[in-house]
Amino acid sequence: MPRRPFRSRSCLIAVFTTVACVVVAARAKAQACCAASGIATPARLAPDELALLGTQWKVGDELGSFDSAGQYASSPAGASELDFEQDIFGAARLPYRGQVALFVPLVETRRTSLGQSEFGGGIGDVNASLRYDFTLAGGSTIVPGLAGLVGLTLPTGTPPDAPSLGPLATGATGIGAYQINAGVAVEQTFGPWLVSATGIAAQRTARTVGVAPNQVHERLAVQWTALVIAAYTFSSAVALGAGVSYVVEDDATIGGQPSPGTGHRLSTFTLSGILPLSDAWRLQGGLFDNLPIASLGMNQPGGLGLFATLIASWPRASSCPTPRPVGGST
Amino acid sequence: MNRLASLLVHVGLAACGSAHEVASTEPLTFTAQPLMTVKSGLGKLAIDVRTAPLQPPTRGLQGVQLVIRDSKTGASEPGLALGVLPWMPAMGHGAPLTPRVEEGPPGTYVVSEVDFFMPGTWELRLSISGAVTDHAAPSFQIP
Numbered sequence: 001m002p003r004r005p006f007r008s009r010s011c012l013i014a015v016f017t018t019v020a021c022v023v024v025a026a027r028a029k030a031q032a033c034c035a036a037s038g039i040a041t042p043a044r045l046a047p048d049e050l051a052l053l054g055t056q057w058k059v060g061d062e063l064g065s066f067d068s069a070g071q072y073a074s075s076p077a078g079a080s081e082l083d084f085e086q087d088i089f090g091a092a093r094l095p096y097r098g099q100v101a102l103f104v105p106l107v108e109t110r111r112t113s114l115g116q117s118e119f120g121g122g123i124g125d126v127n128a129s130l131r132y133d134f135t136l137a138g139g140s141t142i143v144p145g146l147a148g149l150v151g152l153t154l155p156t157g158t159p160p161d162a163p164s165l166g167p168l169a170t171g172a173t174g175i176g177a178y179q180i181n182a183g184v185a186v187e188q189t190f191g192p193w194l195v196s197a198t199g200i201a202a203q204r205t206a207r208t209v210g211v212a213p214n215q216v217h218e219r220l221a222v223q224w225t226a227l228v229i230a231a232y233t234f235s236s237a238v239a240l241g242a243g244v245s246y247v248v249e250d251d252a253t254i255g256g257q258p259s260p261g262t263g264h265r266l267s268t269f270t271l272s273g274i275l276p277l278s279d280a281w282r283l284q285g286g287l288f289d290n291l292p293i294a295s296l297g298m299n300q301p302g303g304l305g306l307f308a309t310l311i312a313s314w315p316r317a318s319s320c321p322t323p324r325p326v327g328g329s330t
Numbered sequence: 331m332n333r334l335a336s337l338l339v340h341v342g343l344a345a346c347g348s349a350h351e352v353a354s355t356e357p358l359t360f361t362a363q364p365l366m367t368v369k370s371g372l373g374k375l376a377i378d379v380r381t382a383p384l385q386p387p388t389r390g391l392q393g394v395q396l397v398i399r400d401s402k403t404g405a406s407e408p409g410l411a412l413g414v415l416p417w418m419p420a421m422g423h424g425a426p427l428t429p430r431v432e433e434g435p436p437g438t439y440v441v442s443e444v445d446f447f448m449p450g451t452w453e454l455r456l457s458i459s460g461a462v463t464d465h466a467a468p469s470f471q472i473p
Binding site: 064065067068073075076079081111113114116159160161162163164165166167168169172175176177204207209210211213214215216218219220252254259261262263264299300301 | 383384388389390391413414415417419420421422423424425426427428443445447448449450451455456457459465471473
């Protein structure tokens with residue numbers, strides 16, 4: 001059986017945006033409660049793929065936090081947090097240019113503070129998503145690839161205020177609410193370079209916690225995510241990329257009233273790479289960091305981490321659009 | 331490296347649930363100077379707030395002393411019933427532990443097992459009933 005060419009450059013866009021999306025979700029989930037989980041396409045098929053299965057392993061070290069004024073402070077002496085995640089995901093082709101994906105995280109946290117240390121974890125919030133590519137990157141010099149994204153995250157994890165948890169809440173693995181996402185992705189190739197921009201809006205359902213009269217009914221505001229990625233593909237099909245994401249969210253509403261100073265923002269910088277292992281297998285990995293610069297974050301922990309992903313894919317009969325020559329016509 | 335090795339062991343145990351090591355508990359000692367004084371939502375009460383073992387508090391289990399007075403006369407307010415809910419308004423969640431409230435000298439209430447388990451802004455949402463009905467939510471920035 002002849003060896004299938006690993007990927008055209010345009011196909012690699014899919015791989016890179018998958019990496020970046022997963023990392024954005026990773027940082028948000030590092031604190032499970034802060035989850036922007038359900039970035040719409042954590043597992044994405046390239047145009048020449050029929051299905052894929054993958055696993056991703058992540059570790060993140062929380063080094064500090066941004067307060068409500070955007071000031072960054074390092075974690076105090078004796079306080080630390082390490083976040084781990086092992087995800088299983090799969091995606092399958094729908095008719096024509098659609099695809100459906102499922103993302104199942106297993107989340108663990110190790111916290112230490114004031115002489116206490118605690119480790120816990122479990123299954124996180126499961127995400128299902130749909131993606132439809134209206135046009136494909138590389139198919140035209142004028143019209144970029146354009147895709148619509150929708151996703152639903154289910155509260156299958158344990159929220160931080162569950163009474164079954166220990167005092168440092170390390171068994172928290174979810175946000176305790178449903179989340180729906182919708183977004184748009186624009187992608188294009190320029191010779192060996194790939195550029196992608198994605199925008200996603202996420203809305204979470206309200207939560208009610210406590211017992212009257214001391215009960216809180218809170219709805220977090222819509223969370224907006226912008227993600228820009230640039231990547232370079234070498235002739236060996238090894239690719240390297242860099243990306244930045246910015247997540248911002250307005251003040252939450254408590255008891256029907258806006259609660260000032262409760263908004264969020266967080267910037268994440270990512271460096272990543274792809275190493276094709278065979279026709280069917282590829283290894284991805286990289287690092288991510290929330291730079292500890294004032295005003296790049298607000299009401300969020302910050303830190304850095306590593307991730308590695310192993311993916312097995314199955315091809316379909318039709319493949320990626322033929323890469324156009326540099327400077328070619330439509 | 332030792333830290334990483336320890337963590338790998340912990341990851342292996344994760345599926346078995348959570349485990350925690352708790353430091354020995356010592357009696358809470360509060361400073362003379364309050365961390366803050368807040369007015370209740372309806373303005374009936376003034377509340378001096380102190381924290382221990384550290385003031386200002388850091389992440390982890392904290393004790394909070396509330397000295398509650400009439401906001402106009404300054405008289406202490408004994409015998410009140412307090413409902414206490416730690417809450418992170420920016421995150422939309424509370425804490426796993428339910429705080430315990432004990433009244434000491436008249437008008438002085440000590441809330442233990444206040445679980446500020448992660449950094450950020452926490453509120454201690456108080457519902458106050460008894461001779462006075464009111465509410466308050468002193469806010470803490472946990473580094």
